[in-house]
Amino acid sequence: MGTNCPIARAQPLAAATPHWSSESLAALHHAAETAPQQALPAPDLAPLVAAERLGDSAAIDHAATDLALCLARQTALGWSPASAHAAWHIADTDARIDFAGELASALGAGALEAWLSGLQPRQPGFAALLAAHAAEADPARKATLARNIERWRWLPRDPGREYLLVNAAAFRVDLWRDGKVVDSHRVIVGKVKSPTPVFSATVRGVTLNPWWDIPANIVAESVGAMVRRHPALARKRGYVWGGGRYRQRPGPGNSLGVVKLIMPNSFNVYLHDTPSKSLFDQPVRTFSHGCVRVEDPLGLAATLLGDQASRADIDRIVAAGRTTDLKLARSLPIFIAYFTAEAGADGAIAFHPDVYNRDRAMGDADDLRKPCPA
Structure with missing residues (x-):
């Protein structure tokens, strides 16, 4: 026996039921x-x-x-x-x-x-x-x-002319433009105990040489103990604290690396650089607390910024060490998703570990x- 369609009555029928030929x-x-x-x-x-x-x-x-x-x-x-x-x-x-x-x-x-x-x-x-x-x-x-x-089918049928799509199961982010992938980067995603959530946001720009506002769970897990037990080491690693707030200064050891996408969201999850470059060589890249670490993030930033800033401009700002926000000419959506099977450009199907x-x-x-x- 059939059961109720879960969405069959999500909207009322038209005022007059249409006639069927x-x-x-x-x-x-x-x-x-x-x-x-x-x-x-x-x-x-x-x-x-x-x-x-x-x-x-x-x-x-x-x-x-x-x-x-x-x-x-x-x-x-x-x-x-x-x-x-x-x-x-x-x-x-x-x-x-x-x-x-x-x-x-x-x-x-x-x-x-x-x-x-x-x-x-x-x-x-x-x-x-x-x-x-x-x-x-x-x-x-x-x-x-x-x-x-x-x-x-859970995604918008038309995501737009240009958008970023992270497939956490494939450990990859793709930049889609006019129905084609124009840029692709390997990524590191959340550990099994701190998985990267599935959500969407809007990318408005990039921050170069970002400060890291450390989430409470990471403070409780590691940073807080370091500050209490080894304050000199904590300062050496760029941590500053006060009034219950913990941050990490910009620099080569900053956990966000030298660039972070500006994409406000309620999960406090971002795409960013990382000082731990060797992890990109691992086939299964579940190492973060939930954020998405991007390989060659400066290359991605340059592609997103386009005429707003050249790669040489970006490199100069990074070398100067100043925290700088650069706005995109046009904001674009980003979808942090999860697909354990996907089709490549040639139509071949790739299966990824769940x-x-x-x-x-x-x-x-x-x-x-x-x-x-x-």
């Missing part, structure tokens, strides 16, 4: 029957089939509209219950889509399948993930692909799927 009904049946090829649940067609057997036009229109809206919302927003992505702190702007209004327009234009297809994520590698999922015979790999296809056990936290993909409608 025989052509549109055929297109809906095809979309529903091929939903598993889109890594979506196989919908419960019983209410629509029962209405069609009775020949009740009003019942057919209501059942078809319910089914189409559920398919549309699952295509755009995902099918998992909220508990499966409770720690995914990226607002999906697609939730603001007027699904009922767009459905009515699509039916009027005889373009139901094109509309549903257009609700898929637009990231270039998404189609490759779908194709790999359809072809995969191994149940474990197929489930991994389904989970990561679902994660793309270092934070977030795949497992999603549960079994088939068990989580909610057919629609009831």
Whole structure:
């Protein structure tokens, strides 16, 4: 028996339920029957089939509209219950889509399948993930692909012309511009006990020679004890304290290195440099307290700043040792995400270790799927 679609009634139906032509009904049946090829649940067609057997036009229109809206919302927003992505702190702007209004327009234009297809994520590698999922015979790999296809549906369908995407599972940050990766850097992410959170923010600029305002948990873990027991060593390492506040001066030993992205967020997590360069050679790079340490961060800063500051300008400021904020000409979004399977530029699928056990936290993909409608 079907269960309630978790998002089927997230928005009210249009004031007047649209009428379904025989052509549109055929297109809906095809979309529903091929939903598993889109890594979506196989919908419960019983209410629509029962209405069609009775020949009740009003019942057919209501059942078809319910089914189409559920398919549309699952295509755009995902099918998992909220508990499966409770720690995914990226607002999906697609939730603001007027699904009922767009459905009515699509039916009027005889373009139901094109509309549903257009609700898929637009990231270039998404189609490759779908194709790999359809072809995969191994149940474990197929489930991994389904989970990561679902994660793309939790992101905005159109993230913008330019954005940064951190894949914590791949230990990499990419700068996307006009649908292509134009810059890529290896990164270090949080330890298993202090994982890098999934969230989005806006990058507004870069700070060169930053001070480090030390979070309370790191003070409690290590810095506070050093200050109490070895104050001379603490001062030598650039730590200053007073009034319950602990900071570290700019310098070669600063834990943030020589550059930090300005990206205000409630997690106090940033992309920054690190003095521990050798860690980038490790295949599994889970060493931080949650922040994202970037290899060649000055190169990334120069790419982001563009005409605002040349690499030579940046190097001069760093050498002078002055804390300096440089504003980007245009702010851009950054998404700190987690994908254990992803498609490369050539369409090949790479699988990454589930270092934070977030795949497992999603549960079994088939068990989580909610057919629609009831």
